[in-house]
Amino acid sequence: MPQYASPRARAVYGFDAPGIMLGLLFGGAAGVWSGCLITVLAPGIASPFWRYTGSVAALVGAVPLFFGLLMVLYAFVGKLRTRDHIIHLCGLCGDETVLDVGTGAGLLLVGAAKRTPRGRVIGIDVWSAKDLSNNSSAATMRNATVEAVADRVDVQTGDARALPFPDASFDRAVSLLCLHNIEPKLDQARACHEIARVLKPGGRVVIGDYVPTHAYAAAFKDAGLTIIQSKPAFGVALSLMWILVAEKAIGLPKPT
Template sequence: MSDIRPDLRRPLGDYGIDGDFRVIPPRGHAVILALIGIALVTLTIRNAVTGAVTAAVVFGSFALAFALFVGSYLRASRVGKFEVWARVLGGLRLRGDEHVLDLGCGRGALLVSAAKLLPHGRAVGLDLWRADQSGNSPDATRRNAELEGVADRVDVETGDMRRLAFVDASFDLVISNLAVHNVPSREGRQAAIDEAVRVLRPGGRLAIGDLLHTNRYRGRLEELGMTDVERRSLGWRMWLGAPFFPTRLVTATKPI
């Protein structure tokens, strides 16, 4: 097998913006953010011109913090997640013949990245296709797989991560990025973790990146007897809004 690995940091597809767009569509979010930014800059300039230095400093600080928040969010969603997961997937040292399941695959950013490392394997993406990502749909995911040249090794399915329609020990690796926290109840999130462990083969591995509840994921995996359970920050590249919303990774291995 060749030692040459694809560069996962430079995707060819269109993977949208991560976020909750069930109530307000992406363009509405963009308009609201633009109006807030304009208002803060306007207030900063107006107070500076009129000699209200303290107010100008306050509004200027808010404007800068807001710009950093929006900038880090967009960078993480469009660029950072590819950089981070390239490192995570590379660290798994996949053989290339594994079967991989991506829970809450969205438009396929993580799914397609994994598929690029599976010339003799298979990657399955599962989602309910809610509007928690712009343009989220099975067709968008399949188009991205085609653009990236991995459509022949990718399957896209509609399903609930709390009730997986796969037999026990079906996958060598289960992955997920910013998806499990969307399950509304604690019991539901625990069921998703239980299902992920159930469909793993002995010796199989799990890697879940999320904004919330990662301590509980780790605790549940330890209760289920998983080994090498670890939780760590994915760093500034996955800050969805400066350091206020860091993404953490939980990894574990199923005992043989």
């Protein structure tokens, strides 16, 4: 039975790594606050040693606070800009089958579904609560319903290291802020090999991550893909972000 969202409902794509974000914000703010308190608010009673200590504490606290605020800025603005950039790089015509690896709340899933009215988009995830706030397939499907694309998306539980799909199933594969979570690091290459396996000849993969994507590029190259780009996109995400684009060659029939 179709599910109808309230007309006022909005899609919610969550906070990435919420524990780390809160730690940076509160830890940083505590450092800046206590440092300022010693240095600025009590100059009369503070000795030069404590004024110096206060300045250092404020400066040290400012670093995590800055990165915490960057994460908040990313959640509200950068995330949507990065989604649009990745979907643009996919070069969709409208009838593709797209895989979103580590879909979370469905940011790229919904974005791709809006650009593929005659296609199908599948999101897979292990639903890790530490990687994304309110992370569940129900929340993802709610977003798909709110954005009116629920009829052409599927959400499945699955691990990027062992994708539950036959070879050459997808025209496009996308992934945002997922691969760096995979431990040990060797398994990140395994996930790239899996993505390459399920991609059709002529297919394209677009990956965004906050760490440099060169190691993923090496794994895709090893899997036979051609790397189109692997470079920073800080201006797009307004935060740390690298974007990789790779393509799988169209296999020519063997000469007889």
